Amino acid sequence: MTVVDQVEGTGGDWQQGGGRRTDEWSECLTLIAANQDRAAFTRLFRHFAPLIKAFALAGSSLSASVADELVQEVMLKVWQKAGAFNPDKAAASTWVYTIARNCRTDMFRRLQKFDTPLAEEDVFPDQESEEPFALLQGRRTRERIRELMATLPPDQVQILAKVYMEGKSHAEAAAELDLPLGTVKSRVRLAIQKLQIQIDR
Amino acid sequence: MAKFHPELDLLTEHAAGNLPLAQAACVSAHMNYCEQCRRTSSQLQALGSVLFGNLQGVPVGEAQLDAVLARLDDEPPLSYANARRETAGRTPAILQRLMSGDFSDLAWKKITSSLSISYLKTGDPNYEFALYHIKAGGRIPEHTHRGSEMTLVLEGGFSDADGSYHQGDFLLREPSDVHAPTAVQSEDCICLAVLDAPLKFTSWKYRWMNPFLQLRPG
Ligand SMILES: [Zn+2]
Numbered sequence: 337m338t339v340v341d342q343v344e345g346t347g348g349d350w351q352q353g354g355g356r357r358t359d360e361w362s363e364c365l366t367l368i369a370a371n372q373d374r375a376a377f378t379r380l381f382r383h384f385a386p387l388i389k390a391f392a393l394a395g396s397s398l399s400a401s402v403a404d405e406l407v408q409e410v411m412l413k414v415w416q417k418a419g420a421f422n423p424d425k426a427a428a429s430t431w432v433y434t435i436a437r438n439c440r441t442d443m444f445r446r447l448q449k450f451d452t453p454l455a456e457e458d459v460f461p462d463q464e465s466e467e468p469f470a471l472l473q474g475r476r477t478r479e480r481i482r483e484l485m486a487t488l489p490p491d492q493v494q495i496l497a498k499v500y501m502e503g504k505s506h507a508e509a510a511a512e513l514d515l516p517l518g519t520v521k522s523r524v525r526l527a528i529q530k531l532q533i534q535i536d537r
Numbered sequence: 538m539a540k541f542h543p544e545l546d547l548l549t550e551h552a553a554g555n556l557p558l559a560q561a562a563c564v565s566a567h568m569n570y571c572e573q574c575r576r577t578s579s580q581l582q583a584l585g586s587v588l589f590g591n592l593q594g595v596p597v598g599e600a601q602l603d604a605v606l607a608r609l610d611d612e613p614p615l616s617y618a619n620a621r622r623e624t625a626g627r628t629p630a631i632l633q634r635l636m637s638g639d640f641s642d643l644a645w646k647k648i649t650s651s652l653s654i655s656y657l658k659t660g661d662p663n664y665e666f667a668l669y670h671i672k673a674g675g676r677i678p679e680h681t682h683r684g685s686e687m688t689l690v691l692e693g694g695f696s697d698a699d700g701s702y703h704q705g706d707f708l709l710r711e712p713s714d715v716h717a718p719t720a721v722q723s724e725d726c727i728c729l730a731v732l733d734a735p736l737k738f739t740s741w742k743y744r745w746m747n748p749f750l751q752l753r754p755g
Contacts, residue, residue: 372614374606381602386594393595407597411605412612419617426579433586437554445558445660452558452660458631459558459565478583485587500553500585501592506546521546528545533580536573537542 361428368418380432381411388436395502398443406443410436420462427478434460440503484531492527495520539571539705547709548574552581559664562631563687563707563731569629570705628691632729635659635666640692640727643668651675651720665732671695671720679717684733686710693726695719 364380367373388410392403413435421431438456445452485493498509510520528535543551543564550556551564568575628639635657636643645653651672659666671677673693687709694703695718702708710716720726 369614372609374609377609378602378606381605385597385601387589387592389595389597390592391589394592403595404597404601407601408605408608412608415605415609416612416615418614420615427583427586429590430583430586433589434582436589437585441554450558450660450662452658453634454558454562454631454659456554458634459561461565461630477580478586481580481584482587482590485584485591496584497588499549499555500588503553503555505550505555524549525545528549528581528584531584533577533584535545535577 359423359428361432362421362423365414365418365421365428365431366423368415369421377411377415380414384414384429384432384436385411391436391501392440394497395504397503398440402443402447406436406439409443410439413439430478444503481531481533488527488530492523492530495523496527499524539567539574539703539707541700541702541706541708542571542574543567543707543709545577548577549581552578553585557663558661559659559666559731560687562635562659562666563689563729565631566629566691566729567689567705567707569627569631571707632657632691640668640670645670649675649678652677663733665730667730667732669726669728669730671718671726671728673720673725674722676719677717679715684712686714686733687729687731689729691727691729693724694721695726695728696721 361380361383364373364376367376368380385407388407389403392398392406393400398406410432414432417435421428438460441456445456488496495509495513498504498512499506504512506520506524507517509515510517513520542548547556547564551561554561556564568578640655643655645655647653652675653670655668655670657666657668668691669677671693687707688702689708690702690704690706692704694701694706696702697716697718699716701721
């Protein structure tokens, strides 16, 4: 039962070693959930708000005032939903990123006056994984991807950034970079392989 | 367990939040049945968060922080103590959000003796989002599509010249594909079909820049 041992072992490290840099944001979220800790929230805000604003402005499709509105909306959600954050399942920055992505998409739809009963949160429900191995993976995935990202050639990082940060479809990225769609798709695929993202079929 | 899955590029666009709402809902519904795609998707989202963390931050004024702090008391943290987790495997939660009741409560429009269709409203103006009910052993007349068609099997199963598909299986047909699906003999088949509407805007995200659609934030 190595897997279970490892899960517990890592959890234990985290409990004791609160000083580890990568866990600072998890700790803030836990403090918010437990005590409505405003100091912890302020620390999170100072770190994430500039990233959320950059994310809003990426692809320069939203104005600065809409970007500020998005920052407020995302950070309020972070405050409200802190209790749903599970440090065993995902890195805190992944959790914040998914809220920012959902809010940005909802904002695009509001700006387009979509009349929809769905929020982007409905598209990405919090589904439990039954497998302990997947749980263990989830927590370490981000660190592994972050390290491997540094080894990718710039043309692959550029396309990933267009797709994820600028919100461009593969087809839009291809048009902008003046590349065939097939080239864009294969660069994305190659990058994902190098990042060792698991694809079981 | 599903045997037919969205391709990696579709999963990537989904994880990045780039798919049109109707298609995103269909891919999301597939994941209700598919542990493998859930796992890949969560890693693809972790990839997004690494790119997010690598962004060059844009300064945010103290006034913004003060404004948010002032709103915190009105928006207390929600309690998740008794939160009900989505249970995978049942009718996808996202479809339940679009239906009141279950499949039998929907308004079904009879198309042929073996095919009925019920349209669900996602609010996505560019895609038709519909449930197809095919009677056991029934056949849908051969057809092609003007645009792409996503299909997800929700109940029962069907087959066509290329294979047979069961609960959770996901298919993407391109416009030129011709097919004539037949439901399995043993039970009725219900699937979700998402079709490109004839008029499609290439970049749904930027359409609001059209002055007639412009909105003021806040
Ligand atoms: Zn799948």
